[in-house]
Amino acid sequence: xxxxxxxxxxxxxxxxxxxxxxxxxxxxxxxxxxxxxxxxxxxxxxxxxxxxxxxxxxxxxxxxxxxxxxxxxxxxxxxxxxxxxxxxxxxxxxxxxxxxxxxxxxxxxxxxxxxxxxxxxxxxxxxxxxxxxxxxxxxxxxxxxxxxxxxxxxxxxxxxxxxxxxxxxxxxxxxxxxxxxxxxxxxxxxxxxxxxxxxxxxxxxxxxxxxxxxxxxxxxxxxxxxxxxxxxxxxxxxxxxxxxxxxxxxxxxxxxxxxxxxxxxxxxxxxxxxxxxxxxxxxxxxxxxxxxxxxxxxxxxxxxxxxxxxxxx
Amino acid sequence: xxxxxxxxxxxxxxxxxxxxxxxxxxxxxxxxxxxxxxxxxxxxxxxxxxxxxxxxxxxxxxxxxxxxxxxxxxxxxxxxxxxxxxxxxxxxxxxxxxxxxxxxxxxxxxxxxxxxxxxxxxxxxxxxxxxxxxxxxxxxxxxxxxxxxxxxxxxxxxxxxxxxxxxxxxxxxxxxxxxxxxxxxxxxxxxxxxxxxxxxxxxxxxxxxxxxxxxxxxxxxxxxxxxxxxxxxxxxxxxxxxxxxxxxxxxxxxxxxxxxxxxxxxxxxxxxxxxxxxxxxxxxxxxxxxxxxxxxxxxxxxxxxxxxxxxxxxxxxxxxxxxxxxxxxxxxxxxxxxxxxxxxxxxxxxxxxxxxxxxxxxxxxxxxxxxxxxxxxxxxxxxxxxxxxxxxxxxxxxxxxxxxxxxxxxxxxxxxxxxxxxxxxxxxxxxxxxxxxxxxxxxxxxxxxxxxxxxxxxxxxxxxxxxxxxxxxxxxxxxxxxxxxxxxxxxxxxxxxxxxxxxxxxxxxxxx
Numbered sequence: 001x002x003x004x005x006x007x008x009x010x011x012x013x014x015x016x017x018x019x020x021x022x023x024x025x026x027x028x029x030x031x032x033x034x035x036x037x038x039x040x041x042x043x044x045x046x047x048x049x050x051x052x053x054x055x056x057x058x059x060x061x062x063x064x065x066x067x068x069x070x071x072x073x074x075x076x077x078x079x080x081x082x083x084x085x086x087x088x089x090x091x092x093x094x095x096x097x098x099x100x101x102x103x104x105x106x107x108x109x110x111x112x113x114x115x116x117x118x119x120x121x122x123x124x125x126x127x128x129x130x131x132x133x134x135x136x137x138x139x140x141x142x143x144x145x146x147x148x149x150x151x152x153x154x155x156x157x158x159x160x161x162x163x164x165x166x167x168x169x170x171x172x173x174x175x176x177x178x179x180x181x182x183x184x185x186x187x188x189x190x191x192x193x194x195x196x197x198x199x200x201x202x203x204x205x206x207x208x209x210x211x212x213x214x215x216x217x218x219x220x221x222x223x224x225x226x227x228x229x230x231x232x233x234x235x236x237x238x239x240x241x242x243x244x245x246x247x248x249x250x251x252x253x254x255x256x257x258x259x260x261x262x263x264x265x266x267x268x269x270x271x272x273x274x275x276x277x278x279x280x281x282x283x284x285x286x287x288x289x290x291x292x293x294x295x296x297x298x299x300x301x302x303x304x305x306x307x308x309x310x311x312x313x
Numbered sequence: 314x315x316x317x318x319x320x321x322x323x324x325x326x327x328x329x330x331x332x333x334x335x336x337x338x339x340x341x342x343x344x345x346x347x348x349x350x351x352x353x354x355x356x357x358x359x360x361x362x363x364x365x366x367x368x369x370x371x372x373x374x375x376x377x378x379x380x381x382x383x384x385x386x387x388x389x390x391x392x393x394x395x396x397x398x399x400x401x402x403x404x405x406x407x408x409x410x411x412x413x414x415x416x417x418x419x420x421x422x423x424x425x426x427x428x429x430x431x432x433x434x435x436x437x438x439x440x441x442x443x444x445x446x447x448x449x450x451x452x453x454x455x456x457x458x459x460x461x462x463x464x465x466x467x468x469x470x471x472x473x474x475x476x477x478x479x480x481x482x483x484x485x486x487x488x489x490x491x492x493x494x495x496x497x498x499x500x501x502x503x504x505x506x507x508x509x510x511x512x513x514x515x516x517x518x519x520x521x522x523x524x525x526x527x528x529x530x531x532x533x534x535x536x537x538x539x540x541x542x543x544x545x546x547x548x549x550x551x552x553x554x555x556x557x558x559x560x561x562x563x564x565x566x567x568x569x570x571x572x573x574x575x576x577x578x579x580x581x582x583x584x585x586x587x588x589x590x591x592x593x594x595x596x597x598x599x600x601x602x603x604x605x606x607x608x609x610x611x612x613x614x615x616x617x618x619x620x621x622x623x624x625x626x627x628x629x630x631x632x633x634x635x636x637x638x639x640x641x642x643x644x645x646x647x648x649x650x651x652x653x654x655x656x657x658x659x660x661x662x663x664x665x666x667x668x669x670x671x672x673x674x675x676x677x678x679x680x681x682x683x684x685x686x687x688x689x690x691x692x693x694x695x696x697x698x699x700x701x702x703x704x705x706x707x708x709x710x711x712x713x714x715x716x717x718x719x720x721x722x723x724x725x726x727x728x729x730x731x732x733x734x735x736x737x738x739x740x741x742x743x744x745x746x747x748x749x750x751x752x753x754x755x756x757x758x759x760x761x762x763x764x765x766x767x768x769x770x771x772x773x774x775x776x777x778x779x780x781x782x783x784x785x786x787x788x789x790x791x792x793x794x795x796x797x798x799x800x801x802x803x804x805x806x807x808x809x810x811x812x813x814x815x816x817x818x819x820x821x822x823x824x825x
Contacts, residue, residue, distance in 0.1 A: 041581030206575040285575035
């Protein structure tokens with residue numbers, strides 16, 4: 001029997017801060033990435049708040065829905081947002097705690113991400129378009145290779161911290177840099193690759209391309225319009241934000257002072273967004289057949305971290 | 314080696330029609346096939362309204378052009394394509410334009426989706442509703458695991474309309490078929506009986522990004538047929554404009570190639586610098602696309618000393634910036650892994666299909682109109698060739714990019730020499746310009762210009778009244794589209810945009 005107090009460890013004010021941050025910040029991350037890329041390209045670039053404007057515009061628009069689609073087509077974007085909200089309750093942000101926390105909740109986290117993908121892929125296949133089918137096939141292929149990278153990293157942290165709930169586990173692990181720097185660095189490296197592939201960033205996918213034949217994620221939402229497209233975009237930005245938060249929870253210091261912790265967290269999100277922007281600016285996309293090689297290396301990084309954690313215990 | 318039955322012609326010079334031997338259909342066929350077998354290239358194969366066939370052959374190494382003709386008594390003849398693959402699109406085109414049936418053609422499909430201009434049955438046997446661009450019986454690979462992907466004619470980017478049909482097994486492309494014709498305007502048909510008042514404008518927009526190239530070829534024909542000469546100053550200004558057009562487009566292409574692999578810096582900078590090159594064309598004639606510059610008998614605008622100076626200064630600045638932006642490409646390993654060994658077109662394939670221009674040179678073929686068939690007075694022989702550079706002959710995307718880069722160096726070289734030469738020529742007397750001079754009767758003239766995509770060929774034949782009885786416009790894209798289809802075989806469908814951009818062919822230049 002799980003005690004309710006243990007399941008919801010945060011006070012109402014902290015929970016409110018957490019939820020507001022998780023809902024409001026994600027589009028900003030993409031704004032920072034795009035500003036960084038624009039700086040590298042010698043351009044002014046779109047405003048940092050552009051995605052907010054886009055979302056605001058899209059929700060006011062009508063939807064155009066193909067006659068060949070069914071409710072499955074709607075489930076993709078709706079699922080992306082719902083999963084985003086649910087995952088945000090499990091992942092610690094500036095507070096280093098999560099509103100919902102229980103032993104084994106990281107399995108739920110991975111399962112929720114998988115569910116979101118399943119629904120998005122279903123929506124893409126529902127259109128019957130050859131482009132979207134191709135994108136769906138690519139998404140599933142690469143996700144199957146990225147998931148072990150995420151999961152093995154979680155395993156390493158469980159062993160390292162002796163905790164089975166996500167937030168306490170990350171909190172304990174982030175205190176272990178002195179003794180376990182190698183393990184944590186490998187996890188971070190593997191997870192950064194997972195972050196890039198899960199969010200369809202260069203070198204895996206090009207979020208700015210207009211070429212359907214090369215797209216992965218973008219092509220799956222080609223037929224969505226209006227509020228559905230807004231949900232798909234918002235859901236994708238939440239996923240990016242939450243995976244960045246997961247990485248930050250591993251490497252940010254804890255001061256114990258709540259405003260300062262939040263400040264550090266926000267700075268960390270900004271820095272991570274800039275880092276993603278820099279990566280996208282200085283390298284080209286991989287050829288599609290080469291992507292699995294890099295994904296396997298992500299799994300190897302976290303796999304070795306897992307082995308190290310077993311040895312060092 | 315050229316077959317002895319061919320009349321020797323030189324680029325941009327008129328010839329009385331009676332000097333071109335009229336062969337029997339059998340001898341004509343043998344002559345073309347023998348020439349191709351001995352290494353010559355089929356430049357043009359076309360028919361006029363009276364079922365008279367013309368063939369132009371080029372022996373590029375020797376710098377020789379040859380022409381033959383024949384007259385058919387009925388609208389059917391044994392196809393050349395089985396022996397000479399380079400003829401395949403020409404024969405389909407003749408079938409569509411003049412209703413000629415090439416018997417035994419292995420890939421007999423419409424080209425642009427219109428009915429023959431001559432009365433008679435449609436050789437393709439289409440119903441009236443089926444006469445439309447893009448309606449061709451596509452080749453299909455059968456099997457439960459095969460999937461078919463159709464792209465276009467409406468594309469996601471701002472590009473021209475064309476339809477691409479892929480037969481894929483997973484990500485691998487077994488076959489790509491390209492259907493064009495969506496922008497068919499009937500230019501060649503409209504030219505019959507010409508030149509008309511609108512002809513010059515039509516030539517300028519035959520392929521809008523190759524204005525100088527096409528207009529020069531047209532004007533050269535008019536000048537040769539009417540016996541006026543453009544004068545050294547005008548010829549040099551045309552050559553300068555042609556290289557500026559090449560620089561602008563090659564810069565744009567290299568930037569777009571970077572964009573297609575998601576390499577931001579080169580992509581963004583080249584996009585802007587391309588505009589700087591276009592602005593130099595505007596300095597010449599007030600139009601970034603070179604409209605109104607090349608006119609029959611000369612050029613619309615002279616390049617005076619002050620503007621020569623400005624051209625040189627701005628050219629040097631743009632070139633320095635281009636070098637900085639493009640060199641990032643070659644230094645990025647992530648870009649090279651996308652470019653190398655992707656989209657392979659072997660030299661053998663390129664020769665078989667009669668490929669031209671940078672795409673052919675990137676496959677190791679040695680052909681360049683500027684060097685092998687120079688127009689008299691254009692000083693293009695100043696341009697060095699880069700054929701001994703092994704880097705750009707692998708036939709892959711990298712080679713096609715590298716060849717462009719090499720050519721840009723040569724263009725810059727030429728431009729600085731040409732601008733100096735222009736100053737030394739002095740102001741000179743104003744060339745005599747007449748937009749529609751009277752043309753000689755019963756003449757034939759072939760003009761070749763090396764545009765930035767490759768060889769632009771214009772063939773003009775006049776009737777007894779000095780009007781066009783045949784005018785053929787051949788954009789380099791006409792030869793090269795099948796090269797793209799071949800380069801995609803066995804490749805990844807996700808590499809298609811990159812391969813496509815590495816050829817960067819014209820749609821409207823083929824649709825005409």
